[in-house]
Amino acid sequence: MNRAWLRWVPAAAVPAVIAAGVLVGSIPARAGDPLPQKSPAEVLTLLGQHSTRSLSGTIEQSAELGLPELPAAGPTSGPVSAGGAASILEFLTGEHTARIFMDGPTKMRVQVMDRLAERDVIRRDSDVWFYNSKDNSAAHLALPAFASDLPLPVPEAPALPGDLPAPDLLSPVLPMPIPPGPPVLPTPEDLARKFLAVVDSSTAVTVGPDVDVAGRSAYSLVLAPRTQGTLVEKVAIAVDGETGMPLRVSVMARGQAKPAFEAGFTSLSLAVPDDSVFTFVAPPGATVKEVQVPPLPLQPGMPALPPVPGGITPGVVPDTGPEQPTAPEQLPAPDKIPGSDTSLRHRDAPRPTVTGKGWEAVIGFAAAPGGRGAAWTESLLKDPLLSQAAVVVPGGRLLSTALVNVLLTDDGRIFVGMVPAERLQAAAGAA
Amino acid sequence: MPNSASEAGSFPVTRSVPDASSGSDAKSGPGAPSSLSLLASELKTLFRRRRTAAMLVALAAIPVLIAVAVRFSSSVPPGKGPAFLDRISQNGLFLAVTAMLVSVPLFLPLTIGVVAGDTIAGEASLGTLRYLLVAPAGRVRLLLVKYAGALAFCLAAPVTVALAGAAIGASLFPVGPVTLLSGDVVQPPEAALRLVLIAAYLAVSLAGLSAIGLFLSTLTVVPVGAMAATVVLSVVSQVLDQLPQLEWLHPWLFTHYWFGFADVLRQPVLWDSFASNAVLQAGYVAAFGALAYGRFVTKDVLS
Numbered sequence: 001m002n003r004a005w006l007r008w009v010p011a012a013a014v015p016a017v018i019a020a021g022v023l024v025g026s027i028p029a030r031a032g033d034p035l036p037q038k039s040p041a042e043v044l045t046l047l048g049q050h051s052t053r054s055l056s057g058t059i060e061q062s063a064e065l066g067l068p069e070l071p072a073a074g075p076t077s078g079p080v081s082a083g084g085a086a087s088i089l090e091f092l093t094g095e096h097t098a099r100i101f102m103d104g105p106t107k108m109r110v111q112v113m114d115r116l117a118e119r120d121v122i123r124r125d126s127d128v129w130f131y132n133s134k135d136n137s138a139a140h141l142a143l144p145a146f147a148s149d150l151p152l153p154v155p156e157a158p159a160l161p162g163d164l165p166a167p168d169l170l171s172p173v174l175p176m177p178i179p180p181g182p183p184v185l186p187t188p189e190d191l192a193r194k195f196l197a198v199v200d201s202s203t204a205v206t207v208g209p210d211v212d213v214a215g216r217s218a219y220s221l222v223l224a225p226r227t228q229g230t231l232v233e234k235v236a237i238a239v240d241g242e243t244g245m246p247l248r249v250s251v252m253a254r255g256q257a258k259p260a261f262e263a264g265f266t267s268l269s270l271a272v273p274d275d276s277v278f279t280f281v282a283p284p285g286a287t288v289k290e291v292q293v294p295p296l297p298l299q300p301g302m303p304a305l306p307p308v309p310g311g312i313t314p315g316v317v318p319d320t321g322p323e324q325p326t327a328p329e330q331l332p333a334p335d336k337i338p339g340s341d342t343s344l345r346h347r348d349a350p351r352p353t354v355t356g357k358g359w360e361a362v363i364g365f366a367a368a369p370g371g372r373g374a375a376w377t378e379s380l381l382k383d384p385l386l387s388q389a390a391v392v393v394p395g396g397r398l399l400s401t402a403l404v405n406v407l408l409t410d411d412g413r414i415f416v417g418m419v420p421a422e423r424l425q426a427a428a429g430a431a
Numbered sequence: 432m433p434n435s436a437s438e439a440g441s442f443p444v445t446r447s448v449p450d451a452s453s454g455s456d457a458k459s460g461p462g463a464p465s466s467l468s469l470l471a472s473e474l475k476t477l478f479r480r481r482r483t484a485a486m487l488v489a490l491a492a493i494p495v496l497i498a499v500a501v502r503f504s505s506s507v508p509p510g511k512g513p514a515f516l517d518r519i520s521q522n523g524l525f526l527a528v529t530a531m532l533v534s535v536p537l538f539l540p541l542t543i544g545v546v547a548g549d550t551i552a553g554e555a556s557l558g559t560l561r562y563l564l565v566a567p568a569g570r571v572r573l574l575l576v577k578y579a580g581a582l583a584f585c586l587a588a589p590v591t592v593a594l595a596g597a598a599i600g601a602s603l604f605p606v607g608p609v610t611l612l613s614g615d616v617v618q619p620p621e622a623a624l625r626l627v628l629i630a631a632y633l634a635v636s637l638a639g640l641s642a643i644g645l646f647l648s649t650l651t652v653v654p655v656g657a658m659a660a661t662v663v664l665s666v667v668s669q670v671l672d673q674l675p676q677l678e679w680l681h682p683w684l685f686t687h688y689w690f691g692f693a694d695v696l697r698q699p700v701l702w703d704s705f706a707s708n709a710v711l712q713a714g715y716v717a718a719f720g721a722l723a724y725g726r727f728v729t730k731d732v733l734s
Contacts, residue, residue: 004729010721018714058703094675099701111613113701116514116532116693118612131614136518138614267703277699283610285521 035217035241040205043219043239047192050244054103056277057214057268059187062095064258065401067389092401097266100187101273109277122280129280138282139289188238188263192246195223195235202226202358213238213247214265230359231403231418238264253402260402355427360419362427367412393421395428466576469568473580477546483584486542487591493538494530494596498603501526514693523600524609524622528696530596531589531629535636535689539588540665543637546584547644548658550577551727555652561732570728574645578720581641582634589633593626615698625695632692636708639685639715640665646723649730682707685715 038046101109106126112119120131126143199205208220218238225232231253238248248264282288353364390397396409398421407415407424415424477483501519508517513532518525551574554560563573600606609622617625644661651657668686671677681687688711691704 007728008725011718011725014717014721018718111697113694113697115690116612118614118697120614122614129614133610133612133614136610274699280614281616283614283616284608285518285610286614 035210035219038207038219040207040221043207043221044196044199044205046219046244047196047221047237047239047246048244050240050246052243052245052270053105054272055245055268055270056099056101056273057265059098059100059263060095060266061098061261061263062259063092063261064256065092065253065260065403067093067401101277103272103275103278107275107278109273109280120280122278124278124280129282131280131282131286135287136283136285137287137289139291140282141291188246188249188265191249191251191261191263192237195237195249195251198358199223200358208236210241211238211248213240214268216247216268217241218247225359227358227360229356229419229423231405231420232359243270251403256402355430356417356419356423360417360423362415362417362419362424364427365414365416367409393425395425398424466572469572469576470579473576474583477580477584478587483546486545487587490534490538490542490588490591491595493534493592494526494599497530497533497596498526498599502603518610519600520604521607522609523602523604523606524597524619524626526600526604527593527596527626528629530592531633531692532690534589534592535633535692536669537666539592539633539637540640541662542588543581543585543640544644544658544661544665547581547641548648548656548661549654550581550645551648551723552651552654552657553648555732556654564732571724574649574723574727578641578645578723581645582638585637585641586630586634588637589630593630597623597626611698612693612696613698617698625700628695628700629692632695632705632708633689635705635712636689636692639712639719642716642719642723643685646719646726649723649726682711685711687711 097113099111099113107124109120109122114134117134119133120129122129122131128141128143130139131137202225204224204226206222206224208222211218211220218240221237221239222234223237224234233252233254236250236252237246239245240247247268248262250259250262250264253260353366355362355364386399390399390408393407396407399406399408400421404416404418405421405424407421407428409415409428413428415428417424417427497516497519501516506517506520511517513529515525515529515532519529551560554563564570606619608616608618610616640661643664644657647657647660648654665686668684672681672684672686688704688708691708694701694704
């Protein structure tokens, strides 16, 4: 009897050992040297001074915005093939992984790793390539000469998912050729920049307990809005204790335990990546498009240079043409961070109105002349995914997420803000 | 004899085989066949079976079917059908990738299920298990040898698909530099290396399923039951992996990384999924290996 019982010991022991191993592994490793104490201002300075320009790493991004979850695609239909709003929503739901390689200011490669597919942005000096393995299409962009001198602070501007309206959605509206360029995942750097831009008296900045990100100890810089009138509870930025580089940004929404949006390194090496990584030649058989950089006057408040890789994402390119009266790329998206410059991009579009300040700001877009705005809203809502996500409220329709609310009024105006829906309606009523 | 298997207690226990206690120490006994010769005879039996050959032929037929369909139809628009399907007509080596991709969800698990589910139950149903145990091989060694045989098939199956795919692809379509997922181009020799890596990845992927099959096979004397249960489990696991509500469970499903072999086709190769997959499969092998051990050494072998 006893012996038979003994024979089953391994069967019980193995799962126990595995469970124990998993438990031990999940305890955040707090060993190692604790970082020296720093005040919030010092961490901000550390963050501001960081000059990491060579790295290779993996970034993982996850979003819990409360949007309808796209069913995990089978092997044959990656999210990429999903047209319309699905491509926007793609980056606002679920998890995404990208590898990033950087060497100096002008060499960069981002690989967004989809299931059985990949989207690449490769920049070497003034040559920028986009590649999408799904349809084997590539696009090339020659940056204007001056651009190569400009520092490229990580795949900068476009990165917030909100900046990436679906090409399919926009193509009827836009005369511009839209490069098949992959939307680029937001790097922690981008996000940190966006949020730090709004640090003012309305934000409480503190330093939380040190965290461990991608095997590096980091300061946790916490930005908490002082007001209750916003959906954002706090933003935590993990600042590498050694280099000052932002390693992870988590945006917490009120009343939600998991971060509503998070992007951070899961592995990071500061060694200079192999130079061949930045070499790209359009593969045989690929359809190659040449994308022109539109002449673009720099404006104060604009991201350093929209045409740098980040900037060339579909949503941003069209924004140079004066022929776009509406602002289609001002799609409902959670990048409408108060003070974010995206709302100011359109020189010729009617200026958006801003009511409220700081975190409570509500940005209103007037209806396009000639009823195009309403038509656009209409066409937007034809998309099954968006219409499913939008609920009818008095005066229009509401796209509600954990971080951002978007109100599409019946007369074609759009109100966006990181505020509860009632404030949007109030703003719509007042305007 | 202190009876162990209480479940079978109602039977008049007539043990004609050495008890499990002779397990691992049996190899010291006189006349015990060496493990290698045991393994060799197991492999010989496995691969000489007409059923095994038929399954390998069926697996090799997958790339043939795809090749014929692609050859005699109009060009596939990019982005339609299984990944890489549109590349086949430009580069025959993609046929191997597509064929492996297509066989991952069902065909490979099906054949693995047949082989792994048959390991112990097949011998039991034929009444040969007791003779195997009469030879002082020991139950533990028998289990290990059986599992090694199943693993050999796990390797043979994807390699068959890859070889057949590459051969047919090369004969029907041009072969040239291969475009990886990252858009980089590698020459055919390196592409062949990547194909080997994919086959290895799949072999590792199937190790966990084989262990499950082995365990199920110790539970019954009806091999078909163990085979079917193994295949069904692989399908269930894949279905669970698709449900977003069970996200917490996904990294624990043995099918979770099955499609991760695409990471071999990136430049530079991403080894993360290879490593995660190996760790996960090792966990399944350990857990179900231990279960199979517990069951098999306490089992009354009556047939």
